[in-house]
Amino acid sequence: MALKHLAALFALVVACAAAPVRAATPATPSASPPCRLLLDNDDGIGAPGIHALYDALKDMCALVVVAPANEQSGMSQAVPHFSKGLPVRAIAFADGMTGYAVEGSPAEAACLGILAMSDGKPFDLLISGINAGENTGLGNLYSGTVNAGIEALVRGTPSIAFSLSDEDGDDYSKAVPVVRALVREALARRLPPGVMLNVNIPKDYDGIVVLPSRGLSAVLTGFTASRTPNGDTLYKPNITYPNPSPPPGGDVQGYFTGHKVTVTPLAMDRTATEAIDIIKGWPLTIAP
Numbered sequence: 295m296a297l298k299h300l301a302a303l304f305a306l307v308v309a310c311a312a313a314p315v316r317a318a319t320p321a322t323p324s325a326s327p328p329c330r331l332l333l334d335n336d337d338g339i340g341a342p343g344i345h346a347l348y349d350a351l352k353d354m355c356a357l358v359v360v361a362p363a364n365e366q367s368g369m370s371q372a373v374p375h376f377s378k379g380l381p382v383r384a385i386a387f388a389d390g391m392t393g394y395a396v397e398g399s400p401a402e403a404a405c406l407g408i409l410a411m412s413d414g415k416p417f418d419l420l421i422s423g424i425n426a427g428e429n430t431g432l433g434n435l436y437s438g439t440v441n442a443g444i445e446a447l448v449r450g451t452p453s454i455a456f457s458l459s460d461e462d463g464d465d466y467s468k469a470v471p472v473v474r475a476l477v478r479e480a481l482a483r484r485l486p487p488g489v490m491l492n493v494n495i496p497k498d499y500d501g502i503v504v505l506p507s508r509g510l511s512a513v514l515t516g517f518t519a520s521r522t523p524n525g526d527t528l529y530k531p532n533i534t535y536p537n538p539s540p541p542p543g544g545d546v547q548g549y550f551t552g553h554k555v556t557v558t559p560l561a562m563d564r565t566a567t568e569a570i571d572i573i574k575g576w577p578l579t580i581a582p
Contacts, residue, residue, distance in 0.1 A: 328355070328356060329354070329355035329356070329418045329419075329481055330355060330356045330357075330358070330415060330416070330417050330418055331351060331354075331355045331356070331357050331358070331417060331418060331419050331420070331421050331477075332357075332358050332359075332360060332404070332407045332408065332412070332417045332419070332420045332446075333347055333348060333357055333358070333359045333360075333420075333421050333422075334359075334360060334361050334400055334403050334404050334407065334420060334421075334422045334442045334446075335347075335361050335400065335422055335423055335424075335425065335438075335439060335442070336362065336365070336366045336367050336368075336369060336399075336422075336425065336437065336439045336442065337365055337366075337425060338361065338362050338363065338364050338365045338366070339359065339361040339362065339363060339385065339387075339393055339394075339395045341426070342464040342466065343423055343424035343425060343426055343458070343466055344359065344361055344423070344424070345387075346424055346466035346467075346469065346470070347421060347424050347456070347466075347473065348387070348388050348391075349388070350469075350473045350474055351421065351473065351474070351477060352388075352389065354474070354477065354478070354481075355418065355477075355481075357391070358407060358411065358412070358417070359387050359391070359393035359394065360394045360396060360403050360404075360406060360407030360411055361393070361394075361395065361396065361400075361403050362395070362396055362397075362398060362400055362402075362403050362438075363383070363395035363396060364397075366398075366399050366400050366438045367437075367438055368436050368438060369399045369400055369401070369438040370401075370435065370436050370437070370438065370441045371401045371441035371444055371445055372399050372401060373398075373399060373401055373402050373405070374398075374402075375397070375398045375399070375402055376402065380396050380397060380398045380402055380406055381396075381397040382395065382396050382397070382406070383395050394407075394411060400422065400438035400439065400441065400442035400445075401438070401441055401442055401444075401445035403442065404420055404422075404442040404443075404445040404446050404449070405445055405448075407420070408420070408446060408449040408450075408451050409449060416450075416451070417451050418452075418481055419451070419452055419453060419454060419480060419481065420442065420443060420446035420451050420452075420453040421453070421454055421455075421456070421473075421477065422440070422442040422443050422446075422453065422454070422455040422456070423439055423455055423456035423458075423473075424457065424466050424469050424473070425437070425439040425455070425457035425458065426458070426460045427457060427458075427459070427460045428457050428458075428459060428494045428495075428496075428511060428549060429455065429457040429494060430494045430507075430509075430511050430545045430546045430549045430550075430556060430558075431507055431508060431510050431511050431540070431544060431545060431546040432507065432509070432510050433510065433511050434492050434558075434560060437457075439455050439456075439457060440455045440457075440490075440492050440560070442455070443455045443490040443491075443492070443560075444490065444560070444562060446490070447488055447489075447490055447562040448562060452480070452484070452485040452489070452490065453490040453491075454476060454477065454480060454490060454491045454493060455490065455491070455492050455493065456469060456472070456473055456476075456493045456495065457492075457493070457494050457495065458494075458495045459495065459497040461497040468495065468497070468499070469495050472493065472495050472499075472502070472555055476491065476493060485559075488561055488563055489559050489560065489561055489562075490560050490562075491557055491558070491559060491560070492507070492545075492557075492560050493555065493556070493558075494545060494549050494555070494556045494558075495555050496549055496550075496553050496555070498553060499553055499554060499555045500552070500553050500554060501554050501555070502554060502555040502556075502557060503548050503552070503554045503555070503556060503557070504556075504557045504558070504559070505543070505544055505545040505548045505554075505556050505557070506543070506544055506545065506558060507544065507545055507558045507560065508540075508541050508544020508546060508547075509537065509540040509541040509545075509546040509547065510537055510540075510546065511535065511536055511537055511540075511546050511549075511550070512533050512534060512535040512536060512537055513533065513534040513535075513537050513538070514531055514532070515532045516531075516532050517530060517531055517532065518532055536550045537550070545558050
């Protein structure tokens with residue numbers, strides 16, 4: 295990240311920490327000892343998935359909701375508004391609780407929630423979702439839902455991202471037992487440092503498996519070009535979905551072929567450790 299962006303982020307954090315907008319205190323949860331969760335998503339704070347997530351967890355922990363004001367799907371871990379600041383407005387969320395709508399990306403909402411809207415108390419987990427549609431395989435690189443969780447790891451907060459098949463429309467009931475079970479275990483056992491969980495839930499699932507991120511859920515075969523009314527060339531992707539031949543042993547196959555809830559641990563550190571010695575062996579000299 296550029297130095298000017300770091301400076302802007304510092305100014306943003308200071309400004310937001312001093313602002314009158316503060317996270318509301320929800321009803322006292324039944325969990326013992328008390329836990330605190332930050333909820334985020336990429337479909338926007340008005341999307342039914344994050345409201346379903348709230349309903350699934352409200353009796354387990356104290357909840358704070360900080361999420362994009364509008365849909366931000368496919369934003370990955372982008373932070374495009376850090377240099378100019380993030381407008382935030384308080385909205386009525388659920389059960390009289392106040393949620394916070396951020397004019398920014400999922401990663402920006404995660405960062406803002408952790409650093410400036412936590413009332414100075416750490417969150418036990420950031421929970422992102424419930425996304426409308428799966429985020430299996432390399433799709434996790436593009437997903438705003440998943441990368442809100444990666445941003446949380448950058449800020450020292452463990453996280454879980456949940457995505458559900460969109461075949462049932464706005465019915466998120468099938469995700470609830472999965473969400474509750476995994477959050478309960480993550481709170482009790484703690485995730486390894488620098489690791490989050492990417493959880494994908496099929497429409498009709500048959501068990502749960504832990505699998506690596508492997509393959510693509512869709513196949514991009516190329517683009518079809520056409521002319522727009524103003525004379526530009528429009529390229530539309532040709533996509534086959536789902537992937538008819540996902541690589542074996544990964545979450546794409548487990549989700550689409552095995553109809554399993556897939557749990558994939560993802561690491562914040564993207565270093566290809568096994569390649570370090572290989573690259574060190576290159577004759578790297580810089581000519582004058």
